[in-house]
Amino acid sequence: MNLFFANLYLMGLDVKDRLTRDDRGATAVEYGLMVAGIAMVIIVAVFAFGDKITDLFDGFNFDDPGGE
Template sequence: MLHVYATLQTLGFRIKNRIQRDETGATAVEYGIMVGVIAVAIIATLMLLGPQLNALFVEVNTQLKGIGTTPTTP
């Protein structure tokens, strides 16, 4: 009878250790979800601000081209 009890207790400890170790997999899934949410937020922000950023870069490019063609006098 003592042998059966010892076997069941050992089995219980092994199951407990496996459950505790499996939490790392849940953490990896949580990080994956966070990365996905951040990626969606970045894409949404770029979709909303994209035209404004494009206009800004076009204006800066135009002004830089104007600086290169304007003669300077010392």
């Protein structure tokens, strides 16, 4: 019977530790990984489509404000 109560007490301590744990550092790391992933996607997109976008904008005349 004492073993049962000892295990119950230890389970209660484990639950308390899980509920009061400070996970702010882990969350910051996760956001950092997400930002790094998004930056990688942007870099790949710029290298993959950069020339096509440059060619697209080369067709416009931005020096003439009147459009003539």
